[in-house]
Amino acid sequence: MPVVAIAAIVMVVFLFMKFPVFAAVLAGSLTYFALTPGIATRIFAQRVVTGMESIPLLAIPFFVCAGVFMNYSGVTKRVMDFCEVLMARVPGGLAQVNVLLSTLMGGLSGSNLADAAMEAKMLVPEMERKGFSKEFSSVVTAVSAMITPLIPPGIAMIIYGSIANVSIGKLFIAGIGPGLLLCIAMMFLCGIISTKRGYTSSTKEGKVTAREFLRAFVHAIPPLLLPVIIIGGIRLGIFTPTEAGAVAIVYSLVLGFAYREMKFKDLLQGMKETILTTSSIMMIVGAASSFAWILTREQIPQKVTEFIIGSISNKYVFLMIVNFLLLFIGMFIEGNAAMIVLVPILAPVARAYGIDDIQFAMTFIFNMAIGCVTPPMGTLIFVTCGITGCKIKDFIRESIPFYFLLFGCLLLLTFVPLFSTGIVNLFY
Numbered sequence: 187m188p189v190v191a192i193a194a195i196v197m198v199v200f201l202f203m204k205f206p207v208f209a210a211v212l213a214g215s216l217t218y219f220a221l222t223p224g225i226a227t228r229i230f231a232q233r234v235v236t237g238m239e240s241i242p243l244l245a246i247p248f249f250v251c252a253g254v255f256m257n258y259s260g261v262t263k264r265v266m267d268f269c270e271v272l273m274a275r276v277p278g279g280l281a282q283v284n285v286l287l288s289t290l291m292g293g294l295s296g297s298n299l300a301d302a303a304m305e306a307k308m309l310v311p312e313m314e315r316k317g318f319s320k321e322f323s324s325v326v327t328a329v330s331a332m333i334t335p336l337i338p339p340g341i342a343m344i345i346y347g348s349i350a351n352v353s354i355g356k357l358f359i360a361g362i363g364p365g366l367l368l369c370i371a372m373m374f375l376c377g378i379i380s381t382k383r384g385y386t387s388s389t390k391e392g393k394v395t396a397r398e399f400l401r402a403f404v405h406a407i408p409p410l411l412l413p414v415i416i417i418g419g420i421r422l423g424i425f426t427p428t429e430a431g432a433v434a435i436v437y438s439l440v441l442g443f444a445y446r447e448m449k450f451k452d453l454l455q456g457m458k459e460t461i462l463t464t465s466s467i468m469m470i471v472g473a474a475s476s477f478a479w480i481l482t483r484e485q486i487p488q489k490v491t492e493f494i495i496g497s498i499s500n501k502y503v504f505l506m507i508v509n510f511l512l513l514f515i516g517m518f519i520e521g522n523a524a525m526i527v528l529v530p531i532l533a534p535v536a537r538a539y540g541i542d543d544i545q546f547a548m549t550f551i552f553n554m555a556i557g558c559v560t561p562p563m564g565t566l567i568f569v570t571c572g573i574t575g576c577k578i579k580d581f582i583r584e585s586i587p588f589y590f591l592l593f594g595c596l597l598l599l600t601f602v603p604l605f606s607t608g609i610v611n612l613f614y
Contacts, residue, residue: 190484193218197477207520208466211473211527218480230476237475237526238468241428242348246467248431249339251460252412252438253300256291258452259442261409262304265290268406274394278380280313281326282373288330289337289369290410298558302331302566306573316386321584322379324576328566329588330372332555335521336365339416339434342551344427345471345522349478350533352543354427355420359613360544363605364552368595375591408441421613467522474526487531494535501539505600508532509553516557520565525554548606549599556592559585 197214201207212234219230256262266287273282284305291301305327313323335342338358347354379385415437416430425433442448481487498504515524529550536546558566561582571581599605 188484189218189221190480190486192221193477193480201518207523208469208473211470211477211523215473215476215480233476233479234472237478238472240348242344242354243468243471245339245344245354245428245431246341247460247464248428248435249341249344250463250467251456252431252434254456254459254463255435255438255442255448255453256409257300257304258448258456259438260445260447261438261441262291262308264402264405264445265409266308268402271394271399271402276373277377278373279386280309280316281318281322281376281380281385284309284313284323284326285330285333285369285372285376288333289365290406291334298331298334298555298566299569301334302328302570303573305331306570310574318385319584320574320576321580322383322385324570324574324581325584325588326372326376327574328559328564328570328581329585329592330369331566331570332559332592333365333368333372335551335555336361336368336548338362338413339427339430340551341467342521342525342554343547345525346529346547346551347427349526349529350543350547352547355417356544356610356614357547358417358420358427360548360606360610361551362609363607364548364595364599367598367605368592371591371595372588375587379587408444412437417613470520470523471526474523478526478530481527482530487534490531491535491538495538501541502601504535504539505541505549508536509549509596509600512550512553513556513560516554517560517562517564519557521554521557524557525550542603542607544610545599545603545606549596552596552599556596559592560589 193214196217197210200210200213203210205213215230215233219225219227266283269283269286269290270280273279273286276282287305287309288301291304306324310320310323310327313326314320334340338361340358340361343357343361344354346352347357412434416434419425419433420427420430439448439453442452494504498507512524512528515528532550533543533546537543558564561567561578567578567581570576571578
């Protein structure tokens with residue numbers, strides 16, 4: 187058996203044994219280096235460190251930090267008030283607020299887990315008080331948090347762009363289409379389910395006046411300008427995506443102190459959370475980078491490309507196979523780790539078929555996002571249910587209509603490039 191196959195088996199076994207993702211990937215890489223004669227083991231350490239030294243990846247701690255500071259600055263409450271005013275008379279009430287808040291906060295927090303945790307604490311108790319079931323509230327919270335990595339500035343886009351050598355600025359803009367698609371589809375489904383079950387359609391008592399709407403809108407403008415500043419600055423060449431992260435931090439601090447809600451202890455706590463979150467991401471990036479180097483050394487991408495192109499003549503058949511593969515892998519492996527290992531293999535094949543880089547990137551990222559809400563390793567499931575107290579089996583049963591919706595959106599992204607590339611073509 188080839189050494190690289192043994193290394194892959196070791197990695198998969200460790201993953202099934204519930205080892206941390208970075209430890210499982212490192213174990214697979216170490217196995218390869220230990221069993222391959224004539225290769226210096228110090229290269230292993232070099233590849234791990236080099237994988238984390240990429241300049242575009244510097245944007246990750248910046249955007250993570252900006253998102254954390256946003257949560258301490260009172261921004262979330264102002265954006266939620268605006269969402270409640272908008273959805274005051276829409277069927278589904280707070281369920282619609284939940285979805286819309288995830289969409290708007292996606293451009294601020296950048297973390298789906300942070301978004302799910304925040305809404306599970308803030309909205310689910312209120313939804314239950316309004317008559318929504320715990321299971322439905324938890325599912326809406328978890329699935330809507332999927333929108334976060336799609337709306338710019340998503341961490342997944344930074345990692346994908348740095349690996350596949352695709353413009354991160356274009357990926358940021360491309361994410362708007364899939365994010366809005368999922369938002370609208372979810373709001374439509376929530377409206378149908380809420381109407382059928384008789385869930386309340388009002389988020390506020392009485393009619394929303396023009397004064398209330400204007401006040402909520404004015405308060406929400408400053409935080410909602412952040413994605414506009416980031417995308418506009420990148421498009422106009424004022425700053426790079428990495429520098430945009432630093433701008434986001436400064437902007438979040440300005441809002442925090444302007445609203446007089448961020449204290450010095452919040453600043454220290456936010457920095458601590460940033461370090462912990464960034465460390466976990468970068469450990470996975472470094473470990474997966476070493477395994478990606480192994481695949482490159484063994485010419486696995488080239489062999490896979492030759493085999494697939496020789497076996498499959500239709501690019502749409504290829505895309506469907508990739509979707510099934512990624513959905514399966516996403517059930518067991520953390521999205522960032524899967525991305526670093528698989529993008530170097532699959533992206534060249536997609537290019538060989540003439541598939542647009544941006545379209546394939548969005549399809550890939552959407553697949554990985556679905557993996558966050560599918561058992562047995564769905565991180566959003568465990569985070570949300572851990573806070574709301576919902577049973578996993580009840581969550582999965584309630585999720586069935588949403589799984590069909592997600593697969594439908596995935597098919598649209600796969601076969602209709604306009605959803606991924608339309609806005610990018612307008613900007614560029």
